[in-house]
Amino acid sequence: MGGSLRLGKILGIEIRIHYSWFLIFALVSYYIYGDFQRADYYFAISLLMGLVASLALFACIVAHELAHSLVAMRNGIPVRSITLFILGGVANISKEAERPKTEMLMAIAGPSCSLALGLASGAAWFATGGHHEDATAFHGLLFWLATLNLSLGVFNLLPGFPMDGGRVLRAVIWQITRNYRKATRIASVVGQVIGWLMAGAGVGIVIAYFAIGSGPFDIFDGFYFVLLGWFLSSIAAGSYRQVEWREAMQGITAASAMVSDFMTISPDMSLMRLVRDYIQPNRYRSFVVATEGRFQGVVNVENIRKVPQNRWDTTTAGSVMTPAGKVITVAPEEEGINIAEKMEEYRLDGIPVVRDGVVLGMVTRNSLTRVMQMRTQFST
Numbered sequence: 001m002g003g004s005l006r007l008g009k010i011l012g013i014e015i016r017i018h019y020s021w022f023l024i025f026a027l028v029s030y031y032i033y034g035d036f037q038r039a040d041y042y043f044a045i046s047l048l049m050g051l052v053a054s055l056a057l058f059a060c061i062v063a064h065e066l067a068h069s070l071v072a073m074r075n076g077i078p079v080r081s082i083t084l085f086i087l088g089g090v091a092n093i094s095k096e097a098e099r100p101k102t103e104m105l106m107a108i109a110g111p112s113c114s115l116a117l118g119l120a121s122g123a124a125w126f127a128t129g130g131h132h133e134d135a136t137a138f139h140g141l142l143f144w145l146a147t148l149n150l151s152l153g154v155f156n157l158l159p160g161f162p163m164d165g166g167r168v169l170r171a172v173i174w175q176i177t178r179n180y181r182k183a184t185r186i187a188s189v190v191g192q193v194i195g196w197l198m199a200g201a202g203v204g205i206v207i208a209y210f211a212i213g214s215g216p217f218d219i220f221d222g223f224y225f226v227l228l229g230w231f232l233s234s235i236a237a238g239s240y241r242q243v244e245w246r247e248a249m250q251g252i253t254a255a256s257a258m259v260s261d262f263m264t265i266s267p268d269m270s271l272m273r274l275v276r277d278y279i280q281p282n283r284y285r286s287f288v289v290a291t292e293g294r295f296q297g298v299v300n301v302e303n304i305r306k307v308p309q310n311r312w313d314t315t316t317a318g319s320v321m322t323p324a325g326k327v328i329t330v331a332p333e334e335e336g337i338n339i340a341e342k343m344e345e346y347r348l349d350g351i352p353v354v355r356d357g358v359v360l361g362m363v364t365r366n367s368l369t370r371v372m373q374m375r376t377q378f379s380t
Contacts, residue, residue: 004083013069015062018085020231027224028054032144036137045137053144058084060117060149064156065089067113068164071106072097086231088152090162096246100175107167111153118149160191160232162239181243188240195233202226248372252336257371258353258361264288267296267318271304274317279304288352288359289321295329295352295359297321329354330363336371339363 004016033050037043061084069079069091081092097103121142125131130139157165166187173183202225209219263278265287278284279301286300299321307315329352330339339351343365350364 004085010062010066010082011069013066013079013091014081016081016083018083020086021084024086025054025058027220028057028148035144036140039140041137049137049141049144053141053148056141056145057148057152060114060145061089061152063117064110064114064152065091067109068106069093071109075102075105077102077106086228088156096180096243100171103171103174104168107164107171111156111164114149114153114156118146118151118153121149122146158194159187160194161187161236162191163194163232166191166236181247184240184243188236191236191239192233195229195231195236197229198232199226199229202229245372246337248375249335249337249340249368252368252371252375253332254330254334254336254339254351254353254361254363255332257336257339257368258332258363259367260361262288262350262362264290264359265299265317267291267316267321269317271307271312271315271317271320274299275304275312286350287317288362289317290359293358295324295327295354295357297323298327298352324354324357327352331355332360336368340368 004018007015007017009015029047029050031050032053033046036046036049041049062082065082065084065088069082072079072091072093075097077093077095077097079091079093083090083092097106125139125142125146128139128142129135130143156163157168159165159169161167161170161184169190170183170187173186174180177183202222205222205225206219209222263282263284265274265278267289274287278287286298289296289299296318299317303320303322304312307320328342328346328348330342332353332355334353342348342351350362352359353361353363
């Protein structure tokens with residue numbers, strides 16, 4: 001998922017935060033701060049409880065996604081990363097489940113974890129006297145953690161793809177029909193319907209707020225429902241397109257998608273000549289640097305821009321290139337879906353195909369698309 005920040009790794013899985021997550025962080029902090037304020041706690045304590053609850057929710061969502069990931073890895077499905085975003089979190093797996101049973105186990109692991117955390121927080125709240133009149137801010141925090149985790153578990157069980165409940169629905173339909181694509185399409189449609197119903201409910205809340213001015217929900221709840229519903233509907237539609245895309249990419253390898261008419265330059269070439277004779281006439285932005293076919297690295301427009309123009313005559317491509325050891329490359333047998341994901345993750349327009357230090361070709365976004373379109377046109 002683009003537009004995210006890398007935080008680190010847990011159990012070898014990269015943890016990332018999408019920018020949309022900060023909206024949830026702010027909303028949760030605000031609501032819990034307001035709740036403590038209404039309970040006559042000091043401003044500092046109310047603010048602290050709001051922030052601590054949001055950070056604790058972050059940890060709980062990571063645990064939710066780790067539950068999915070551990071089940072996936074136990075079934076031989078590698079997990080590259082976990083990204084937290086407005087709907088909660090998503091685990092980036094390298095391939096989909098091969099059986100409905102595996103899909104079912106992966107899907108229910110996350111909500112089960114959230115519900116367990118919610119029940120544990122609720123039990124701790126009750127056991128330590130949170131229901132008594134002399135309850136402290138700590139008890140209020142436990143109560144909120146129980147509420148948030150139980151809500152997270154129930155929300156994720158909504159039967160709309162790509163929610164966990166939607167994945168359960170897909171697994172059931174997949175088991176019945178034995179058709180993965182059909183099951184995904186049905187679960188995706190259900191997800192879009194649920195999303196638009198949520199958005200419609202949000203609009204209703206906003207209208208009711210202006211009409212009667214009070215009620216169980218306020219205007220912010222309405223706007224949040226609209227945003228959440230729109231986001232869910234969009235992701236549901238996009239998830240099905242991704243399944244179609246993955247199917248179209250089946251069987252495509254770097255060797256079948258690479259182009260051999262890419263431009264190779266010598267490491268001794270000056271930047272002035274590179275710009276004048278290669279970049280300006282051809283409008284290419286990236287070049288493979290090689291010596292007698294041996295891959296040395298890649299130089300691109302961004303590398304050149306870091307050098308003052310008055311030094312282009314005396315600066316060589318080899319001195320500013322990204323060396324081979326730091327360049328993302330693929331082997332000829334690399335699957336097309338993996339190549340596309342690397343392009344997306346590292347925001348690349350092309351990746352060199354290298355075998356034993358020799359550049360064999362270049363896979364670009366356009367070359368992948370052309371091969372995929374040809375396979376789609378001639379498939380039966």
